[in-house]
Amino acid sequence: MTLPDAPPPPPSLTVGVATKDRPEALVRCLRSLRLLDGLLAEAIVVDDASDPPVEGAVTAALAADLPPEVRFIRNERSVNVAAGRNRIAREARTPWVLNLDDDAFVVTREAVEQAVRVLETDPEVAAIAFPQCDEAGVPYAPSAQPAPVDYPCYAPTFIGYAHLLRRDAFLSVGGFRERLGINGEEKDLCLRMLDEGWRVVYLPSAGVGHVAAAAGRDRRRYLHQTVRNSVVSAFCDEPMPLMPAGVAVRLWRYFPMRKGWGIDDPGGFGRIVRGLARDLPALMRERRPVRWETMRRWRSMTQSPPEPYRGPAVTAGPDA
Incomplete structure (x- = not known):
């Protein structure tokens, strides 16, 4: 007697997008999530008081290209990106949360799968930093990346445009400091996570697209x-x-x-x-x-060549 195949595990990933007044960029971002079919449990879009609201225009523009599980949450009064991402983490029902700027987009499914594998196999890693790429997946200059190296490594922080979080670790340190809003909130979070023993890993081969939108930049x-x-x-x-x-x-x-x-x-x-x-x-x-030991480790990480990451899910390091 042949036993039936075991059912596949439920999707373990939530994608979060905090957006404001950039529906065209959001359309590209959400369309790219079709690459994650089967991996994506839900996409949560927090509309931070866009005028007009983005949901109608975006769903109409995407039509059949809209991923099946997209939930819009609207703030009638504008808050900020940090608050929106904290809301996404609280609402998520999966262990991993991939935050994307509305002008970021998935280039390959393999990049996200690689990042998820690191979190699945290494319980000390709380966040994955991705390299910034153009539409074709070509990385930008090393100076525009979380670390200026071409091997997987530990990094002091990630770039907020795209990052994968271990949800329970993120919530255990209080999430992003909402007072900061945007710009520097990543470093503040990663320092507090380091103080609790969590690490950030940079995967240079796991590129995510980022074509910065001009709207709203002053x-x-x-x-x-x-x-x-x-x-x-x-x-x-x-x-x-x-x-x-x-x-x-x-x-x-x-x-x-x-x-x-x-x-x-x-x-x-x-x-x-x-x-x-x-x-x-x-x-x-x-x-x-934070503790003095944490500050010493942080300064060492920012002033020394990045330490190769040799976790079980990757082949790492210049000498690997």
Whole structure:
């Protein structure tokens, strides 16, 4: 008697997309998820108060190309990307969550499968960093990647445009710091995960597409976010007596950054400082410094050649 084949395991992956006012980019992103048929349990799209709402236009544009399991959640009042991604993780019902920017897209199924295999086989890994690629899967320059190497390695952080998370590890450290919104929230999260013993792995052969959309990008706002968020992270995460120096250095960086980027920003530094001063009581309540050992490991990772990753799911390292 021939026994029937065992049923395939249920899909283990949720894809999350936080979006605002970029329906054309979102259409490309969601269409690319058809490559994940059978692996994808659900795609959750958080519409952060787009005007008009994106759901109608996107579903009409995709029609039969819309992946079968897409759920739209709309914020009537705009929050931010970090809050949207925390909502996605809370809503997800799978162990792995792949977050994509709305202007990112899957290029090959194999890239996502490789990343999932690492999480499945190595319980110390909490996040996978992907290389940025163009539409054809050609990687951008090493300087645009989470690590400037061509071998799998441990990385201090990932680039937020695309990253795969171990959901329980992410939620156990509190998720993204929502006060940061966007720009620097990845480093803040990864430092806190490292403090809890979790690691980030970069897979240079697992490319994900990213063609940055121009809508909503403001260079002056980006400068303010970069400086403010790096100060907030230093204040909340760094142990004493390192924290005051860390805050001062990050504030000072405003001036060379403004000059190097050629941004006219009269009064901008004062606005950043006044905003931080208003937030100081809340920041004092949020402060949870990591251990000194964590800071030493973090600095070693950012200042030394990346350590090859030799986990069971990959062949790694320049000497492998």
